[in-house]
Amino acid sequence: MPIVQVRNVSKTFYRDRGPGVRAVNDVSFSIEEGETLALIGESGSGKSTVGRLMLRLIEADDGEIVFDGHDVRRRSPEELRRLRATMQVVFQEPYESLNPRMSIGAIVGEPLEIHERGLSGRQRAARVAEMLDEVGLDPALAGRRPGALSGGQQQRVGIARALITRPRFIVLDEPTSSLDLSVQGQILRLLQDLQKRLKLTYLYISHDLSTVSYIAHRVAVMYLGQIREIGSVDDVVNRPQDPYTRALLNAFLSPDPTVRTRDTYRLSGEIPSPTQVQRGCFLYSRCPSRIEPCASTPADLRQLDPGHEVRCIRAPLSQPLVTVNPELRTFGGPPRPTQKQQA
Ligand SMILES: Nc1ncnc2c1ncn2[C@@H]1O[C@H](COP(=O)(O)OP(=O)(O)OP(=O)(O)O)[C@@H](O)[C@H]1O
């Protein structure tokens, strides 16, 4: 049973004047209870906007967001407040998301003041201590301020704050991308461990494909506000069928000397502005596999195999010539290149 379903959700941001930015364009997917869906794609493709729409931190223009059988978009303010306790978010920059003037104990305990008002100060402190312990922090740190902690410890505080109301669904928006590689591994292992123990469901937003194959069960690839491809990690990472996914993987894999790539699949040109109206396939201007009909035929997601959907009308593409040592796909393998490359 999916715990959360996103159905035909769109969002356009309007600034003062001119055409709006179509940040999310008719996006649909669901996430099963206890599952991690990764959302990947270049900067500006709409990943964070999807996460914020799901939590109703911003309002969608169209579509439905169903959480545990209820349409999030139709909740009254009081129902939404209760729902918020069960849907939480962890952000990329732990330090920026923590108030530097508050103590760690106050930061982690703050959601309880909104969601569990009946608790006494002592009960709240006990819950905070329990939570700090759960995320691998010494409860004695409750009196310290965020500035006294390392980046990894700060992110543990962010996770503790997200978990204290015992949520069931968490949006993880690039939770490790500002951390050192060794610390990234620790935080990912913590998130995985917490998922199993607390039966959490994750939307994991990331650029970093090595962490995606480590933590996620399924992957959705976004480009210009649309999902290009969605399926299991195995389908999407090992047998990518959309030109965009393939170019993205190729750009990520090629700098790594432990990965042999003979795939020369690359996109040309720049990512078009999301204010431009696209007629046919959104990838047309950059796609090495384009054919004439792609310019005018809208590309809709369609199922290639059970659970594997692709937008490209030319899919299945010929098999990519990429071979990766499977042991290196896990985060436990040798360090991955830190250099970030864009497709
Ligand atoms: N509040 C906003 N007002 C106006 N435009 C916005 C707003 N939030 C996002 N956008 C625009 O929507 C598009 C998608 O942004 P979003 O932050 O969702 O991308 P992203 O995939 O998370 O990128 P990144 O990898 O850089 O975090 C971008 O063009 C962005 O400039």
Ligand SMILES: [Mg+2]
């Ligand atoms: Mg983002």
